[in-house]
Amino acid sequence: MKRHLFMLGLLFAVPSFAGSTTPTASTSQDARRPPPFERKSPVQLLIDHRQDLALTDAQVSSLQQIQTSLDAKNAPVKQSLEALRPPAPPDRNAQGTPSAQDQANREQARGLFEQLRTNGMAAYQEAEQVLTDAQKTQARMILESEHRSHGPGHGGRGGPPRGG
Numbered sequence: 362m363k364r365h366l367f368m369l370g371l372l373f374a375v376p377s378f379a380g381s382t383t384p385t386a387s388t389s390q391d392a393r394r395p396p397p398f399e400r401k402s403p404v405q406l407l408i409d410h411r412q413d414l415a416l417t418d419a420q421v422s423s424l425q426q427i428q429t430s431l432d433a434k435n436a437p438v439k440q441s442l443e444a445l446r447p448p449a450p451p452d453r454n455a456q457g458t459p460s461a462q463d464q465a466n467r468e469q470a471r472g473l474f475e476q477l478r479t480n481g482m483a484a485y486q487e488a489e490q491v492l493t494d495a496q497k498t499q500a501r502m503i504l505e506s507e508h509r510s511h512g513p514g515h516g517g518r519g520g521p522p523r524g525g
Contacts (some may be wrong), residue, residue, distance in 0.1 A: 403485040403504050404428045407492075410503050414496050423491045431484040435477055442473050 407414065408424050416424070445466045459467075489497055 402428065402431055402481050404431060404481075404488045406504060406507055407488055407500055410500075413503065414492070414499055416492075416496070420491050424488055427484050427488050427491075431480060434480050438473050438476050438480070442470060442477075445470050445473075 401409070404424055404427050407416075408421060408428060411421050447463075447466075489500070492500060
């Protein structure tokens with residue numbers, strides 16, 4: 362059980378806000394990448410894999426209600442995160458150290474990402490109550506697989522996945 366909670370914790374790992382992204386030659390001031398918090402929630406992933414999990418219509422309906430509630434809870438947090446996004450990727454050569462405002466924004470963003478992670482974990486725990494034991498096991502495998510397929514995410518160290 363502890364291993365499953367640990368894996369779920371990894372699944373919901375908070376991406377670093379505007380951490381280690383390096384602008385490329387094709388990056389322009391107007392072309393902005395989607396924000397890191399736009400990844401699908403674990404509940405939405407369960408809904409998307411309804412056939413793999415053999416979910417009943419009643420289960421899908423319950424999961425959709427949980428997802429709707431999560432979306433409503435996360436909307437103001439995502440709005441706050443969007444407001445904190447810099448207008449363009451920072452030019453690392455232009456300034457040696459981040460300004461006090463940049464650091465304050467990053468700290469605020471970390472707190473908001475933690476809130477999103479907490480909301481997502483709570484919604485997933487609620488969603489698990491809808492699933493049978495066999496579905497829970499399969500759902501965890503799907504979520505682990507999905508997490509691995511995304512790589513390290515924003516602010517990750519990069520490199521090949523472990524064990525691969």
